[in-house]
Amino acid sequence: MKLRNVPVVSYVFEAGADDRVFDSLLLVGPIVIGVIVVLDRSLFTEALAVAYLAVFVTYVLYQGIQE
């Protein structure tokens, strides 16, 4: 079974900007928030959140430069 055939994933892939990085961020988002809820504030969870935001911002800017 291909990843894009999984129900939630297929919805995410079909909608939006048709970009796998943003699709991945959308799919990973609830997991990151879930980890924060469970583990609370720590260096690990803060690094995770920073990484998520950094990927988002950097990729938006990268896309803009590429364009």
Added chain:
Amino acid sequence: MLVSLVIPILWGEYYTLPALLVSAVIPLGIGRLLYRRFSDAEAPGRFHGMIVAASGWFSVGIFGSLPFLLIAWSVQLGVPGATTPAQTATLAAFTEPLNAVFESMSGFTGTGLTMTDNEEVLPRTLQWWRTFSEWIGGVGVIVLTTAILSRPGSGSLTLYESEARSEKIHPSIVSTVRTIWWIFILFTFVSILALWLAGMPIWGAINHGMTGLATGGFSITDNSIATYDSALIDFVLIPIMLLGSIAFPVHYLILQGDLRNFYSDLQTRWVFGYMGIGSALLWSFLYYAGPYETPFAALRYGLFQFVSAATCTGFQTAVDSTNVALGRWPSYAQLTVTFGMFVGGAAGSTAGGIKLIRGLTLAKGIRYQIADVFYPETAVRRLKINGRRLNEEEASREFMEAAIIVVLWITFLVVGTFVLLLTLPSGEYSLANVVFEVASAQGNVGLSSGITGPESLPEIGKIAFLFHMWIGRLEIIPVLVMLRTIFKRGGLYQ
């Protein structure tokens, strides 16, 4: 509503489960019944779309009040087999159906005016339900303006055109709605994580991230964002509110790498332009002639409150417990904030007000009409709006449309102000306070000068505000179309 069942299970508020289930089953049952009854109805046109939007929003407001009403009564009367907490005055306010409907309508219209006097003591389930209603309402209004009521000039057709599917209306609407959800959920995660990193606890970050992006403004704390008293949180919330006030079709293009839209799109350019000018003006009022002694304090509270007002979010940092309450700012400062609420954000976003595109169409249209005097009658002129060159007929139509909305908006603002002045205790509130409050309700903002509350706002005022929030969210015309249809069918209007 069924999605929200997760919250009481996670927080152990089992006594809210029966109320939530009943609240979900009632609209589901009525919906199924209506669906069966009208399944053979002819395909709806734009006229029907307006009526469905207006009546649908009203119905959602009514059905959305059920969790407030039923949970309040569950705590009041007790639930067999479940432990209920002690009743609080805040929750008891929702045993009154009008307060419950007010809260729900405020949520689904993204207004944020509230009938609670202390959000912190509400059950987590209701804190979530308030947040969720604004979040869903936020998506709803984007769908409404970009897919149902879209028309040239509103910036709403960009998404269709960029997908080159404008000739196929139905598939395009489905695709549009999915894309809006996609962008909205992605931005929600970004907002939540940014707020959490700024120091907000995760439950607050989830709720404020959702209501901030939806430009709704409901909070889970008694003093809104002022509770955290953190400049960093204030400054992180500003871009989140701005995200919500930019047209989502533009977000779509920006996520595809077309960053030029930040300045090439007229509305987006002006989101930054007029919020910058408004904030600077408010800062100067608050620092040079107002209540703040340091330039930074005036900047922090002035910038936040103007952006909060102009994006129609309604988060409040100016409260007496940490600085100076908005209702005690000088009148001219309050009126500056009121102007922000009046104009609002971009069409195709979650913001309210008359929308930037209408303000700009009016301004450009007036300049066009005045300049007409200086040209010969035979001159062929074009009105340029957002890269589109409109001929005289198109220009006149768009100018007229914008003018009608603005005139109606001001008319209802004036009528609402009269109603409130007549019903409020005389001498308790200034005219600036009253205009501010009505503009806040009609612009779906939610900032309060202190008038709105379960005890302070009279029943007639609550009913009037329900109407203001409703027409404000639907940009007036669909509600008038619906009312006219009802009166005409009922024989009251010929």
